[in-house]
Amino acid sequence: MSNLSDNNDPVRCQSEGSTQPHLLSLPGRRSVLGAGLTISRLLPQTQLRMIGPWCFLDHIGPVTLGDDQMIDVAPHPHTALQTATWMIEGELLHKDSLGYEQVIRPGQLNLMTAGHGISHSEQSPKDRSTAVHGVQFWIALPAAHKDIAPAFQHIAELPQRHYGAARVTVFVGELDGMRSPATVHSPMVGAELFAETECSLTLTLQPEFEHALMVTAGAASLGTETLAMDALHALGGGRDTLTLSLAANSRLMLIGGTPFAHPVLMWWNFVGHSDAEIRQALHDWEHSERFGTVSAYEKNTRLQAPVLNDGTRLRQ
Numbered sequence: 113m114s115n116l117s118d119n120n121d122p123v124r125c126q127s128e129g130s131t132q133p134h135l136l137s138l139p140g141r142r143s144v145l146g147a148g149l150t151i152s153r154l155l156p157q158t159q160l161r162m163i164g165p166w167c168f169l170d171h172i173g174p175v176t177l178g179d180d181q182m183i184d185v186a187p188h189p190h191t192a193l194q195t196a197t198w199m200i201e202g203e204l205l206h207k208d209s210l211g212y213e214q215v216i217r218p219g220q221l222n223l224m225t226a227g228h229g230i231s232h233s234e235q236s237p238k239d240r241s242t243a244v245h246g247v248q249f250w251i252a253l254p255a256a257h258k259d260i261a262p263a264f265q266h267i268a269e270l271p272q273r274h275y276g277a278a279r280v281t282v283f284v285g286e287l288d289g290m291r292s293p294a295t296v297h298s299p300m301v302g303a304e305l306f307a308e309t310e311c312s313l314t315l316t317l318q319p320e321f322e323h324a325l326m327v328t329a330g331a332a333s334l335g336t337e338t339l340a341m342d343a344l345h346a347l348g349g350g351r352d353t354l355t356l357s358l359a360a361n362s363r364l365m366l367i368g369g370t371p372f373a374h375p376v377l378m379w380w381n382f383v384g385h386s387d388a389e390i391r392q393a394l395h396d397w398e399h400s401e402r403f404g405t406v407s408a409y410e411k412n413t414r415l416q417a418p419v420l421n422d423g424t425r426l427r428q
């Protein structure tokens with residue numbers, strides 16, 4: 113997806129850096145995009161910019177599209193990040209400047225590595241469900257990998273394990289001995305937790321990671337705390353286990369990683385490690401072939417970047 117925020121200020125993103133467990137619950141900001149699509153933005157937030165390398169998190173829907181409504185996000189660029197898309201209901205069609213065209217369905221992963229630069233579109237496929245519910249994450253690339261060649265991976269079969277009535281699927285990184293085949297560039301975990309019936313779930317965590325949870329369906333609690341929907345629940349660091357109480361048919365996303373070594377800048381759809389990198393990416397989107405062309409996109413349009421004034425100071 114594209115960052116359609118009307119707040120055009122650059123955001124300085126730094127991970128929480130916590131080494132102690134805690135619970136900080138921050139509500140998302142819900143907004144309506146085109147085609148009646150509602151999203152809730154859980155990261156970045158004023159009080160919390162990153163969880164490990166995770167720098168952007170949108171909860172998409174749940175929404176039921178009318179017969180004449182289609183998701184259609186025109187080609188737009190990304191740099192220095194990976195986008196991870198996870199559907200809970202419905203499908204999305206990804207097309208990119210490397211020539212990939214891929215429908216993603218629930219339980220699968222689309223992982224796009226922008227590195228030096230890529231452009232992509234996201235649409236409802238022609239033969240699509242009316243229900244749309246999913247999550248899109250951005251993962252910042254560390255300095256040593258920010259300019260790597262762009263890449264795209266679709267993974268239909270991900271490592272999964274049952275813990276009693278709970279089912280855990282690891283889509284990136286590693287959790288409790290399960291490792292996703294997705295290519296990532298810093299230590300992290302991204303997993304979905306699903307409860308078939310009401311149950312308690314205990315997971316082994318890496319204490320050097322900071323973690324966060326979001327509830328996408330049902331109801332869950334951590335100790336005596338109920339975890340609200342459409343909120344990011346930052347758990348801090350230093351946890352080697354996590355025990356959750358889950359109602360039947362609950363779904364949660366668990367993300368984590370080692371605190372990111374350095375702050376990154378986010379402006380529009382770009383992650384950068386300096387003011388100059390962001391301005392160069394903007395210049396190149398408007399005046400060069402750096403981001404290629406999404407040849408499979410039917411219309412001769414693409415997203416225009418917002419204005420970045422010369423005087424706006426992007427701080428790192």
Ligand code: MN
Nearest residue numbers: 113114188195
């Ligand atoms: Mn995008």
